[in-house]
Amino acid sequence: MAVTASPERDIVATPMQRATREALYAGAIALGLFVLFIGLKTDQNISNELILVQRWGLLAIVVVLTMAGRFLYVAYGQPFLANQKIVDVATGLLPESMATRFFRLPYFLAAIITVAVLVFLAGSLDGLLGPGLAGYARFLRALAIIYALASVMFYFRTFIHAHFSALGITALALYPVIVVLVLALYGGSVAAGFQGSLKWVDNFGIQILIYVMLAWGLNIVVGLAGLLDLGYVAFYAVGAYAYALLGTQYGLSFWILLPAAGAMAAFWGVLLGFPVLRLRGDYLAIVTLAFGEIIRLVLINWREVTNGSAGISGIPKVTFFGLMTFNVSDPNYIAKVFDIATSSAYYKIFLYYLILGLCLLTAFVTIRLRRMPVGRAWEALREDEIACRSLGINTTTTKLTAFATGAMFGGFAGSFFAARQGFVSPESFIFLESAIILAIVVLGGMGSLVGIAVAAMVMIGGTEVLRELDFLKQVFGPDFTPELYRMLLFGMAMVIVMLWKPRGFVGSREPTAFLKESRAVSGSFTKEGHG
Amino acid sequence: MSDASPSMNDAILQVEHLSMKFGGLVAIGDLSFQARRGEITALIGPNGAGKTTVFNCITGFYKPSEGMITLSRRDGSSFLLERLPNHEIPARAKVARTFQNIRLFSGMTLLENLLVAQHNKLMKASGYTVLGLFGFSGYRMASAESIDLARHWLEKADLVDRADDPAGDLPYGAQRRLEIARAMCTGPELLCLDEPAAGLNPKESMALNALLMDIKDNTGTSILLIEHDMAVVMQISDHVVVLEYGRKISDGSPHAVRTDPRVIAAYLGVEDEDVETVLTEVGDEDVIEQLDTGPDSAHGPGTSSSFLAGPVTDTVGHSEGERVTVSKAASKAGQVDARSSAAASKPSAAKSSAAKPATKAPVKPKTPGVSNRRGGRK
Known part of the structure; x- marks a missing residue:
């Protein structure tokens, strides 16, 4: 039998085209899933009768968000992740890992300054920004603290691991x-x-x-x-x-x-x-x-x-x-x-x-x-x-x-x-x-x-x-x-x-005895047990 | 060890009238044999002959329907294995085994596998965990000793370089050797090996032979072995027992068994037409003389309508549903028996050929003049 290749096979979809298509699929699936969960809601009216509340606006928001998320992931997220695995021609090295790019000294210093300023202003935040913005400011402070701690942990990661x-x-x-x-x-x-x-x-x-x-x-x-x-x-x-x-x-x-x-x-x-x-x-x-x-x-x-x-x-x-x-x-x-x-x-x-x-x-x-x-x-x-x-x-x-x-x-x-x-x-x-x-x-x-x-x-x-x-x-x-x-x-x-991490945070097991050196046993060899 | 050369006539394992039935299926029927101390006894037979079932009966995984399995230890005590609980057979009667489909603790390292095998010894040393938990020195010494024993067997099995790797990571041949090393770490007097050479290449097979001979010569452990690899069986075993359809068809030295026509017919699983060829190759004049006629292809179930198939009760009666007996007519060894017994009276070839049912599926072309011996029994 002869192999017949369809002419469409040869045309490779650009990420944009693919993203648009997949966003539409995701939107359709989200619509099908949520039409009854979010679009309709049963409620009681003033005379205790069961009524159906229609929330099409909310449903539309959720579906659009899903589509936007899928679009962004396919159009930008996937190419970005793929690029992470491609070696640079000039240097012969892989691109810097996401973590090293995420935790940089300037960012760390910025986070520290943010925390310091916000802690210093803690008492007067409500007066300065009003109650609404003050809430965001406190959230920002919490994020900055978490970021600073995470940076420290990232910097000392080998020591912490050991x-x-x-x-x-x-x-x-x-x-x-x-x-x-x-x-x-x-x-x-x-x-x-x-x-x-x-x-x-x-x-x-x-x-x-x-x-x-x-x-x-x-x-x-x-x-x-x-x-x-x-x-x-x-x-x-x-x-x-x-x-x-x-x-x-x-x-x-x-x-x-x-x-x-x-x-x-x-x-x-x-x-x-x-x-x-x-x-x-x-x-x-x-x-x-x-x-x-x-x-x-x-x-x-x-x-x-x-x-x-x-x-x-x-x-x-x-x-x-x-x-x-x-x-x-x-x-x-x-x-x-x-x-x-x-x-x-x-x-x-x-x-x-x-x-x-x-x-x-x-x-x-x-x-x-x-x-x-x-x-x-x-x-x-x-x-x-x-x-x-x-x-x-x-x-x-x-x-x-x-x-x-x-x-x-x-x-x-x-x-x-x-x-x-x-x-x-x-x-x-x-x-x-x-x-x-x-x-x-x-x-x-x-x-x-x-x-x-x-x-x-x-x-x-x-x-x-x-x-x-x-x-x-x-x-x-x-x-x-x-x-x-x-x-x-x-x-x-x-x-x-x-x-x-299908085998949990720590998938390997430590041997209980060793002759020369103790090497962790990969989770792929251990069994889960049958009862 | 001091008692590495025990007397030859001392039976370590005595199986008497052993039967094992699963529902109506007779997996082993009235089997008796002996394994002598300090020898390698091979248990051979075609697929489905019941060899592994015998092993499972000896090591307590099955409780036999009938029969007696006596194990005599070196110190004079003897155990009826069919009465011991499963886990006490290795612990008290000192019988260790390996499995046809390797059963290692794949997520544990090689060393750990061998330490688990010394469980009972270490449990006692650790005062059933209590003393060991508080770090008593007795346990630490026993622990160090057990690691030394494990290292000894890892060296014997040529695996000491990989002692800290997970067992599941080993290649197949090494897993086989590790399983034997693990069984030896229990300190057995009888080691039962279920197809240790299966899936090994010739070089690994040689190494296995060397390991088994080493075990036999240096530890005084007797070995009972199921094996399909004839090179292994003939080279190392001192005594061979041949099973077919749950019955013993031959028992003796490797040479005697090798030339037994029934074994050749049964074990090698040759087509009936080829039996002569095989026997001729073996060079057994006697048999060649007897086998001047061709065998019968009318064996197997479902031919009860034919008088050629022997007594009706011998055939597989699936229609009755309950009672399933292994067809004696399917036994190739039985055919050889029949041939020998009827060697004197030759029946008419034409008659038996004519009586063949036309419906039989794999009708093989018959050469003229070839008659069916079983015809003589009618």
């Missing part, structure tokens, strides 16, 4: 101190510094670290042993209720109940482990999911013990090993002991260091266990269960220890959570929590502690930061609530990250 763990731990240990100092300088008094630090230490610091700990615990089950567990929040709940019930009913101290809660969660981990030993992959995921829901339903319905949906309140606070307390009424209240001003920030800062310590314990144990036969057996189980059995490894006990160890850390985190909140209810232990923890593990790169910590920071910190986007109200009007869109932005960010 000492990531040590730098990270130091930064985490100094975080509350820095926050208090900065806010004290900013606010002009130490008391203001402590008061202002509440949000940063509690909402960001403690919240992120709880998820770091949960994700590191789940990492043992999912990342190392390769057993997909969708009901991890059950162990978190067991730990939280163990502390809440025993603490309120018997008045036992946190320091006794912390190991007890861990042990109880581990016990439930083994109980869950037994029936699911034979299950793999999807089947295991479904059963663990069901287990998580069973625990939550028991907590809701076993009213005599758990107080049902109303939850348990008045959970005792953690004491400083019995030496000092954080209750204002107690004689050994910390402010009285040190004779300083009363503030609720002390407890939060103490809790921050407590959860940081628990996280470091989790990391230490995980790193230690990975180098022990049991940790290697977990990873071998993820790689090939049949080969494990042919080498005399008892896969039953290996799986159970993975479940128990992971659950134990979930239990620790749970009892900490109960102590921090002072209140637990089944509402806190829904499936979404399991999903978020699992998403952190997957996003971070299964098995990698550093990657998971970064992922937790991005996911939990990211959603919290998106709450702060109040200036958007000035753009979209006072009815706009940026909090409602944070999950949308967040989902988009996750999709982008998984497209860009």
